[in-house]
Amino acid sequence: xxxxxxxxxxxxxxxxxxxxxxxxxxxxxxxxxxxxxxxxxxxxxxxxxxxxxxxxxxxxxxxxxxxxxxxxxxxxxxxxxxxxxxxxxxxxxxxxxxxxxxxxxxxxxxxxxxxxxxxxxxxxxxxxxxxxxxxxxxxxxxxxxxxxxxxxxxxxxxxxxxxxxxxxxxxxxxxxxxxxxxxxxxxxxxxxxxxxxxxxxxxxxxxxxxxxxxxxxxxxxxxxxxxxxxxxxxxxxxxxxxxxxxxxxxxxxxxxxxxxxxxxxxxxxxxxxxxxxxxxxxxxxxxxxxxxxxxxxxxxxxxxxxxxxxxxxxxxxxxxxxxxxxxxxxxxxxxxxxxxxxxxxxxxxxxxxxxxxxxxxxxxxxxxxxxxxxxxxxxxxxxxxxxxxxxxxxxxxxxxxxxxxxxxxxxxxxxxxxxxxxxxxxxxxxxxxxxxxxxxxxxxxxxxxxxxxxxxxxxxxxxxxxxxxxxxxxxxxxxxxxxxxxxxxxxxxxxxxxxxxxxxxxx
Numbered sequence: 001x002x003x004x005x006x007x008x009x010x011x012x013x014x015x016x017x018x019x020x021x022x023x024x025x026x027x028x029x030x031x032x033x034x035x036x037x038x039x040x041x042x043x044x045x046x047x048x049x050x051x052x053x054x055x056x057x058x059x060x061x062x063x064x065x066x067x068x069x070x071x072x073x074x075x076x077x078x079x080x081x082x083x084x085x086x087x088x089x090x091x092x093x094x095x096x097x098x099x100x101x102x103x104x105x106x107x108x109x110x111x112x113x114x115x116x117x118x119x120x121x122x123x124x125x126x127x128x129x130x131x132x133x134x135x136x137x138x139x140x141x142x143x144x145x146x147x148x149x150x151x152x153x154x155x156x157x158x159x160x161x162x163x164x165x166x167x168x169x170x171x172x173x174x175x176x177x178x179x180x181x182x183x184x185x186x187x188x189x190x191x192x193x194x195x196x197x198x199x200x201x202x203x204x205x206x207x208x209x210x211x212x213x214x215x216x217x218x219x220x221x222x223x224x225x226x227x228x229x230x231x232x233x234x235x236x237x238x239x240x241x242x243x244x245x246x247x248x249x250x251x252x253x254x255x256x257x258x259x260x261x262x263x264x265x266x267x268x269x270x271x272x273x274x275x276x277x278x279x280x281x282x283x284x285x286x287x288x289x290x291x292x293x294x295x296x297x298x299x300x301x302x303x304x305x306x307x308x309x310x311x312x313x314x315x316x317x318x319x320x321x322x323x324x325x326x327x328x329x330x331x332x333x334x335x336x337x338x339x340x341x342x343x344x345x346x347x348x349x350x351x352x353x354x355x356x357x358x359x360x361x362x363x364x365x366x367x368x369x370x371x372x373x374x375x376x377x378x379x380x381x382x383x384x385x386x387x388x389x390x391x392x393x394x395x396x397x398x399x400x401x402x403x404x405x406x407x408x409x410x411x412x413x414x415x416x417x418x419x420x421x422x423x424x425x426x427x428x429x430x431x432x433x434x435x436x437x438x439x440x441x442x443x444x445x446x447x448x449x450x451x452x453x454x455x456x457x458x459x460x461x462x463x464x465x466x467x468x469x470x471x472x473x474x475x476x477x478x479x480x481x482x483x484x485x486x487x488x489x490x491x492x493x494x495x496x497x498x499x500x501x502x503x504x505x506x507x
Contacts, residue, residue: 032136033065034129041126042069043116045076046087052080055127063134071095072113088114138173142166167340168333210267210350210389213250215498216485220474221425224350224389228478229380231356231419233394233408234429235401239470240393241276242494243429244352245285247391251350252320267349267388268321270342272335274358278324288495289313321346329360332378336385343386351386353379355393356419373418380422394419396428406435410475426476431489433466470496 044051056077061070075095076086084090088110095110146166150159209223224230234240254266273281287294290313292306302310323346325338335353342348353359356379361371376392383390396412408428413419420426441459443452470489474482488497 031065031140032133034133035066035069037126037129038064038066038069039113039116041123041130042072042076042113044123044126045073045080046091046110046114049076049080049086051123052077052086054124059127059131063131065130065133065137072110135173142169142173164334164337167337171336210251211254211265212247213254214247214485214487214496216487217472220481220483220485221477222480224391225424225479226387226389227384228389228424229376229383229422230389230391230425230427231394231413231423232391232427232429233396233413233419235396235408238429238431238434239489239494239496240429241281241354242284242288243472243496244271244354244391244393245281245288246496248322248350248352249285249288249317249320252322255321255349257347268342268346269323269350269352270339270348271322271324272330272338272351272353273324273326274328274330275354276326278326281324281326284494285317286310286313287493289317291490291493291495293492329358331360332375332382335359336378336382339382339386343388348386349388351382351388351390353390353392355395357395373422376419376422406430407471407473408475420476423476424478425474428473428475430471430473431466431469432471433463433469436463436466467491469499 041051041055059073061074061077064070064073072091072095075091079086079090091110146162149162209221209225209228211218211223212221232240232244248269248271251267252269255268256265271281276284283294283297286292287297290306290309292302292310296302296306297310323342327334339348339351356372356375359375361368361374379390379392394413396408400406400408400412407430410420410426413426436459439459441452441455443449468489468491470487472485472487474485476482486499488499489495490497
C-alpha cells in the first residue's frame, strides 16, 4: 500500500500547479509545460520498454514541451518498433553528435533520465498529462492566430470564413491523436449488437433508419441509417434533385422526436443546395406538393384558385423542419461547421448535398480526382461524427450515353472511384422514357408508309408504357442486398411516388 500511495503522490506533484501553471516570477505567462512528467515518462520507457505500449497510441515526439525530450522519445520509439531495446546505452549512438543534448549533459543526461523513473504503472497517466499540456499550448497558438487574423485588413479574410476556419482547426485539434479510442473486448461488442437487435425487435417491423417515404426503397434499404454515406447518382435531367426533395419532405413530414413513449421517426433535414437557390428549391417543393407547374408560378400565370391552393400548401410546408443552405462552392469544412451547428440547435437527423461535384475541395490538391476523394471521405467522416445519414447527389460520366443499355453502372461514377469505395449505399436513377423521347422515328427514304406507321406505333407504345416510370437501381449496399425499385414519376411536377405493379382487380 505504501508504494501505491507514493506513486499517487508523485503523480499529484508532477501534475501540480507549480510545474504547469504558466506563471513565472517575472509576472508574465509562459506556455503550460511539465518537464518533470516528461522526464518521468522517458525514465519509465528506458527502464522498461513495455511502458511505451501504454502511450504509443496517442503520444508523439512533438507533444513534448522540451524538444530534446521529444527527440529522445522518437529515437526510443524507433528502436522499440524495430524490436530492439531502447535504453540509455543503446540511445548513445543517436545523440553522440547532438549538440542540444550536449548542452544539458550529453549522454549522462540519458542515464539521469533512466534513474528518474518513478513507476511503469503510472506511464499512461504521465502521457495524458503531457498530451493535455500540448493541447493547451496548441490552443494558445490557435488563439493568437485567430486574434492576428481578426486584426488583418485583407478583404479576402472575412469574419465568417475566419470563424469556419477556426472551428475546423479546433475540431482537428480535438480529434488528432485522441486517446479515448482503441480496442474493446468482444463481449462489449456482442452486448451492443444484441441491444441494437432488441431495439429493432421492439419497433415491431418499423424502420431502423430515416424513412424515405417510398415503400419499396424503404423495404430494400430499411431506411437511411445513421453514419451511412448514401450516393444518389444519375445523368442530368433524370430527377436527382426531385427525388432528393421528395425524400427531404417525406422525412421532415414524419418527424417525431425520440422520447420515452416514442422511438422517434422521420428527421430534421439539412439541405445543402449548391446548384439551386433556396427560393428555387422551395418553389420546386411547393410545385410538387400542389401539382402546380413551377413555370406558371415563375411567369405569374396562376389562376386565383391556384394561388389560393399555393397559400394553403405553403402554410403547411413552412412548418416542416427543413433547413436550406444555398452557399455555392462550399467546402467540406464549411459544410461540417454548419451541420454541427444545426445538430446542436435543432437535432439534425438527415443531411442532403446537391451535388457532390459542385463542392470545393479546399484547394489542397490540383488533381480533381483527388479532390473528389477528399470530399467523399469528408462526408463519410461527417456522417459518422454526427451519427446521421448523409445523402449526396452525384453526376455520372458520359460513358452511359455510349452504351446501348443506358442503365448506369458503378464504373460510371464521375471523376473518382473513391465515391464507390467510401459510400455505404450507391444508387442510380434511370428513366427509359428520357432516352425514348430522343429517338422518335423519322421516315426513311423509300420506306413504305405502312412500315413507317408500324415503327411509329411501336415507339408510341413504348413511350406510353414508360412515360411515368422510373427505376432506382441499388448497385451497392454495404449492409444488405442490391436490387431495382420501380417508382412512379410525374415529369410535369418533377415528383416521384410509389408504383403499384400488382394490378390486382380484387383490391
